[in-house]
Amino acid sequence: MNELVIKAKNLGRNFGDLKAVQGLDLEVEKGSIYGFLGPNGCGKTTAIRLLMGLLKPTTGEIEVLGFKLPKDAEKLRRHIGYMTQKFSLYDDLTVKENLQFMAKIYGLSGKVQKKRISELLSIYGLDQKQNQLAGSMSGGQRQRLALSAATLHKPELLFLDEPTSAVDPENRREFWEQLFDLSDQGTSILVSTHYMDEAERCHKLAILEAGVKRADGSPDDLMQQMGAHVVEIAATDLRQLKQSLMQLPEVIAAAQLGARLRVLVNDSVADPLNFLAFRGDIAVDDLSQVRPSLEDVFVTCTGDGRQ
């Protein structure tokens, strides 16, 4: 087993009556990319803030990079980088000025500072933009700036809170390439997202809903152990078919994908194809069992708390 960078046990945090996070157990291995997947308001941001020592936990214990939180939060700060959900560098400073500011904050000066900044500018493709005001840049450029500022002091652990929410797909792919580069260099990364494709790229992930961890593991493990069959039905009048299938207690969810209906059937049913053909009055040939996706996992293990 690898060295752990984050250990949390029974972590919980209340805001008044609202239980933002409860009973969260978490283990993140060194050098891995760990994802928090969940809808908005599920407690991802709160969990990240707890793990950085920005919030005090109501219950539970946290150890990050060997520092006990919240006691040693101040000592931890030199070893972590944080990219906030909303762009939090200064809009009225240029790219270079923002980086110079952060460099001085982390104690880099003179030649070391200059070298590190030009290094970052070229890694993140900001050379051409270095004298542009951060506020006038596109979402993708700002996000690269935020990442370069967060990694400026070569932190051992990076926290990224929905880093790609304001970024187009192409920039997102590039961004993840950069995350893998960092991961290869030994940086551990904890990233929250509500995009399935991003979650699938993580080494491990936790699915959060209403402040509770519903499942965790590697994407492949999650898909294999999700406890449901995935069946796609090609038929006409899918709206009505969906309505009637949803009545069955064995059917967990059904979603229309163009001309097909994707149905999740509880794995207590041994032969899902015949079961659905019989119940839905459809020819078996129109049914096919398919490989589950992460979205299926997500749908299977959430939904209890959804209104």
Add this chain to the structure above:
Amino acid sequence: MNSLLRIYAIFSKELMQLKRDKMTFGMIVMIPLIQLLLFGFAINTNIRHIPVGVVDYSETGLSRILQETVSATQVVTFIHKYNNERQAEAAIARAEVRAVLVIPKDVSQRLVRHPSVGLGLPAASDEETSRPIGQWLVDGSDTVIAGAIKSLRNMPLAELLDKPANRSVPTFEVALFYNPEQRTAVNIVPGLVAIILTMTMIMFTSAAIVRERERGNLEMIITTPVRSIELMIGKIIPYMFIGALQVIIILGLGNLVFNVPINGGLWQLAAATLLFIVASLALGLVISTIAKNQLQSMQMTVFILLPSILLSGFMFPYEGMPLAAQYIAEAFPATHFMRLIRGVVLRDVAIIDMRFDVYWLIIFSIAGLLIASMRFKKNLD
């Protein structure tokens, strides 16, 4: 070493932002400039040309000369004539005039017996033989205007009779130090330094941290190794220079335009000003840790600013306030600085001779900085 570097980081970042914020930068210069000119010219406690009316029952040449003589003092200007007291009182009520001079029918008889004329031998207090030659009906609600009219009570009537008046020997001789010409600007301009610094220094610093919180910058800053006190110090240093610049504008222009002398030493002046700037900045920082948004910080600034203007002695003498108000006034740094700057600028006093005010400003600054750094938590709870 790293601590200094971090303070420098915050300081230079703050300067760069200020440089880009043209509006704020303009305000730094324009606020003292415009307010100085405005208040320097507008505020005047030596009242001239109060609009008044007259009820003239005598209608003689003498009564008209009497009006001319009163006009010649420049304290009042006659703008209306009324037929009787009832009309006059109505005119005062609707604020057409602030006062009315009533000249009785027998003004000439009264005049010849008037002691200032020097003919009447009987004592001036004898109502039978010697009576006032007219009466002022005054809107006494404004004490300054009432006072100006009251000053006419014993005005000399020498010109009226074209002969030297009985000159009375004053009970006391008065020697006016520091402002012998009694120009209001001499007292107002140094006071303005305190008021404008209170306003801009508290406003800028209180907004400085709240703005970062509103824009989300603070969430990132608090995850870095910056300490609260470093953040506070880095934030206030640029504003110390701005405060100094404003003082130079106010006192320089006050000297050029309003001829207000700077009698004290420049080092004394710099020391007093620096103390006050730091105290105001510390107060602004405390506000910034309480206010949730920029609107709230602005409201709290006004909450401090109003008593600073009204209780500090800027407009009304401290000595005239009731004891309770004096205690409250003591709490505001502006009160202490008002004494110091008037002392240095007008009376060439060394600030160490007014050490109570100096100590108080020092204690206020340190306490403010400590409270602000303690209240500024590096977490989001």
